[in-house]
Amino acid sequence: MTTIAVAGGTGLAGRAVVAEAVAAGHTVRSISRHLPDAAHRVAGAEYVRADFCTGVGLAPALAGVDALIETMDARSGRGLRALPVMSVAALGAAARAGVGRCVLLTIVRAGECSMGYYQAQAARALSYEKSALPTSVVYATQFHNLVAGVFSAGAKVGLIPTFNGVSFQTISTADVASVLLAEALREGRGKASVVAGGPDVQGMRELAETWKAATGSKAMVVALPLPGSFGSFLRAGKNLVPDEAVGNETFSDWLGRR
Numbered sequence: 001m002t003t004i005a006v007a008g009g010t011g012l013a014g015r016a017v018v019a020e021a022v023a024a025g026h027t028v029r030s031i032s033r034h035l036p037d038a039a040h041r042v043a044g045a046e047y048v049r050a051d052f053c054t055g056v057g058l059a060p061a062l063a064g065v066d067a068l069i070e071t072m073d074a075r076s077g078r079g080l081r082a083l084p085v086m087s088v089a090a091l092g093a094a095a096r097a098g099v100g101r102c103v104l105l106t107i108v109r110a111g112e113c114s115m116g117y118y119q120a121q122a123a124r125a126l127s128y129e130k131s132a133l134p135t136s137v138v139y140a141t142q143f144h145n146l147v148a149g150v151f152s153a154g155a156k157v158g159l160i161p162t163f164n165g166v167s168f169q170t171i172s173t174a175d176v177a178s179v180l181l182a183e184a185l186r187e188g189r190g191k192a193s194v195v196a197g198g199p200d201v202q203g204m205r206e207l208a209e210t211w212k213a214a215t216g217s218k219a220m221v222v223a224l225p226l227p228g229s230f231g232s233f234l235r236a237g238k239n240l241v242p243d244e245a246v247g248n249e250t251f252s253d254w255l256g257r258r
């Protein structure tokens, strides 16, 4: 049995990792700034409070940990500016605590998009790659939740947005969690870099029609332009890794399960 800490264990991806690691019989500690209520905890996991931005609580949170999986996130403002620093802090605290392996979840080809959020993701991956610790960086494609979230937000005002010329290879957080856990358990002190793509490449319109049918939404599927660096990134297919389709759960299966 291994003691695994999940930095960001209360988040979308982190919760899936905590659940997967508990189910596999490991001792699991979720670390975040806020503690979830009982209804949002995975039974059998320990929940501790620590802040990778300020450093408060990190030493006790990482004491006795064999492997750290980092699934923290921040999308804007000060949090986003601090995100690369949080990864550096995680690696530093892990080194001091004698953690055997650190695993980072980030996004496929983030460094090839000039958008601030993607640049922050690329910076954290670089910190892991350059760290003297044994590390694994898992580069995942967009989650099913992300695309479904775009559809559901638009449907509230009657329109399900799709972007011209854009496809996704969405993956479930459960499939990502399996990859992250396997990396946490990787033997040896070497570095690893893993790409995790969803099972299918699908046009955004096809995904929207699937979402509409599954949810019974009456909103209209509309095609919109997506300007800017993120639009260029997506239209160039840089979010796709068809040769690394490791995920099992399709968008349609995932919608059905929900």
Ligand SMILES: NC(=O)c1ccc[n+]([C@@H]2O[C@H](COP(=O)([O-])OP(=O)(O)OC[C@H]3O[C@@H](n4cnc5c(N)ncnc54)[C@H](OP(=O)(O)O)[C@@H]3O)[C@@H](O)[C@H]2O)c1
Residues within 6 Å of the ligand: 007, 008, 009, 010, 011, 012, 013, 014, 031, 032, 033, 034, 035, 050, 051, 052, 053, 054, 071, 072, 073, 074, 086, 105, 106, 107, 108, 121, 140, 141, 142, 143, 144, 146
């Ligand atoms: N969304 C996608 O499609 C996608 C695709 C591929 C990869 N990813 C990767 O997945 C990662 C996780 O995304 P997510 O959607 O699961 O994130 P999320 O749901 O927003 O969760 C973020 C987690 O980080 C914790 N956190 C934030 N700041 C913290 C701090 N200073 N100290 C301690 N914990 C902190 C949050 O808890 P508190 O706020 O309570 O601290 C929460 O548990 C992203 O960084 C990204 O690299 C995402």
